[in-house]
Amino acid sequence: MNQIDIGKWSQRDLNMLRTSSDTREIDLLTTSVRDLNATLQAFGSNTRSDEASFRVLTPNGAHAIAVGIDAPLNVEIAGHVGYYCGGMNKCASIIIDGNAGQGVGENMMSGVIHVKGDASQCAGATAHGGLLLIEGNASARCGISMKGIDIVVKGGIGHLSGFMGQTGRLVAFGDAGEALGDSIYEARIYVRGKVESLGADCIEKELRDEHRAELFALLKQADEAHKADVSEFRRYGSARKLYNFHIDNAGAY
Amino acid sequence: MCGIAGLFIKRTRLQPRLGELLASMTSTLCSRGPDSAGFALYTAGEPGRAKLTLTSVEERADFEALGEMLSRAVSAPVSVVGRYTHAVVTVPADLVNLCRNWLLENAQDVRILSEGGHLEIYKEVGYPDDIARSFGIASLGGTHGIAHTRMATESAVTATGAHPFSTGPDQCLVHNGSLSNHASVRRELGRDGIVPQTENDTEVAAGYLTRELKRGRSLGEALKSSVEDLDGFFTFVVGTKNGFGVLRDPIACKPAVMAETDDYVAFASEYRSLTPLPGIKSAKLFEPKPATPYFWEH
Incomplete structure (x- = not known):
């Protein structure tokens, strides 16, 4: 069910991140976020992947930086960002050289978002595809209602992560907070550290060879292949008991 | 919505700049709470x-x-x-x-x-930047302070309904969120001799902490028991004569980010509110965990 080919999406492999000699710098001290986003959104999906690179300076925690891109652009943001950075991203590679506020990569469709620091709540919420790589920790509700995105967190994830996750993969190297995978559908969760508690209808499942292969491919994209042992991770997913309402389960909702 | 900024100064050299830094932090939170604002400062x-x-x-x-x-x-x-x-x-x-x-x-x-x-509270209806300017907040020095920008949900937009609330000597509290059992807690407090002056839910939370402190509990203990006794969603930032505390509800409904350096501990609803602080680039940044009281004292 929901087998997803690794590497199927374009421009999602970190190794494919391009360096362009003519990187354009946009400083948010002198340019508004709205103007920045209008510039980035002006590129269409037929843009060549080596055509345009941007470096965003002085983000200072501003919200909605680099949202709604629909082209294989390279965007590097030099500092901490506020809410919804890279939201709705299609095809772009976005590097955040700092922490990200709530909802980084919210509703992302494809491409890569790489957070060098920590991410706040709801990282990758409702996202359909692409890769969200977080070097630090992600706080509560990471991957809430995920719909196909792959999220790899090298630190821990907060409570209610993977809540109602429909498909896609969520990997945490560190610990997971309370109620992991609450009311989960078919998203797959891999956690190496301690899980505080599992949410309703979320259970630990056997880590079979196909899961090891899937996990290895994800670790490879996160530049952790051969550094982390896939066998140290445990797999969590849906017990599929709450898909349809049954009166005996009323208390579990 | 609503926005909170708090600054607890650890070393004396920044004390003369308390009001200036707090007003700058609050300025970025105007959009989170444009209807009223307030400042609590612990001054000399x-x-x-x-x-x-x-x-x-x-x-x-x-x-x-x-x-x-x-x-x-x-x-x-x-x-x-x-x-x-x-x-x-x-x-x-x-x-x-x-x-x-x-x-x-x-x-x-x-x-x-x-x-x-030490505590002085200034709060009014209006745009937070205008309020800070009218009161001359930037000219005030002190050891620690808390500011709030309000988007009202539970009671009318009036100056006395703005945060911070103080219900005990040198105690104050600001709140982002809303409480659903404030009417019943209000009745309990009334029986214990604490009568909130407004219809505001946050004043009930402040009164609750005052009662617990009067019972001899530490602020940390009072914050801990409030997780059980107060129903709703909240991020609280509280001040006492020599302390500064933070508490988030168990599901961490409302945003919070903190920064710590050798000079200060700062709280804000959003990271951008912390950017005016000196040395913020090298500060330790973290999100306070849910249902976990954080507390600093001089």
Whole structure:
């Protein structure tokens, strides 16, 4: 069910991140976020992947930086960002050289978002595809209602992560907070550290060879292949008991 | 919505800049709470003297005259410093209850926003930047302070309904969120002799902490038990004479980010609010965990 080919999406492999000699710098001290986003959104999906690179300076925690891109652009943001950075991203590679506020990569469709620091709540919420790589920790509700995105967190994830996750993969190297995978559908969760508690209808499942292969491919994209042992991770997913309402389960909702 | 900024200064060199830094932090939170704002600052005090921050619901202009009448009534020196619509009245600490009662009886338009050796509270209806400027917040120094920008949900937009709330000496609280059991907690507090002055849910939370402190609990213990006793969603930032505390509800409904350096501990609803602080680039940044009290003391 929901087998997803690794590497199927374009421009999602970190190794494919391009360096362009003519990187354009946009400083948010002198340019508004709205103007920045209008510039980035002006590129269409037929843009060549080596055509345009941007470096965003002085983000200072501003919200909605680099949202709604629909082209294989390279965007590097030099500092901490506020809410919804890279939201709705299609095809772009976005590097955040700092922490990200709530909802980084919210509703992302494809491409890569790489957070060098920590991410706040709801990282990758409702996202359909692409890769969200977080070097630090992600706080509560990471991957809430995920719909196909792959999220790899090298630190821990907060409570209610993977809540109602429909498909896609969520990997945490560190610990997971309370109620992991609450009311989960078919998203797959891999956690190496301690899980505080599992949410309703979320259970630990056997880590079979196909899961090891899937996990290895994800670790490879996160530049952790051969550094982390896939066998140290445990797999969590849906017990599929709450898909349809049954009166005996009323208390579990 | 609503926005919170808090700054607890650990080393004295930044103390003269408390108001300036707090006003800058609050400025970025205007969009989170454009209807009213308030500032609580722990400023220098005089031994044996207590400060009362007063405002008037009838736009009283002459607090000097009120101070003179109060001075005659209690036969003791009273000093008055007016700031915009508020005044800080300094009285002998041992006469503070007498002064309080005299004000309640003889100046019924006056509301006492704070009482204590150090705490001063300034809050008004309007755009937060305008309020900070009108009160001259940037010129005030001190050890720690908390600010709030309000987008009202639970009670009317009035100056006395704005945060911070103070229900005990040198104690104050600001809140982002709303409480669903404030009516029943209000009744319980009434039986314990704590009567909130407004219909605001946050004042009930402040009253709850005051009661627990009166019962001899530490602020950390009081914050811990509030997770059980207060229902709703909340991020609280509280101040005491020498301390500063933070608490988020168990599901961490409301945003919070903190920064710590050797010079200060700072709280904000959003990271961008922390950017005016000196040394923020090398500060330790973290999100406070849900249902976990954080507390710093001088």
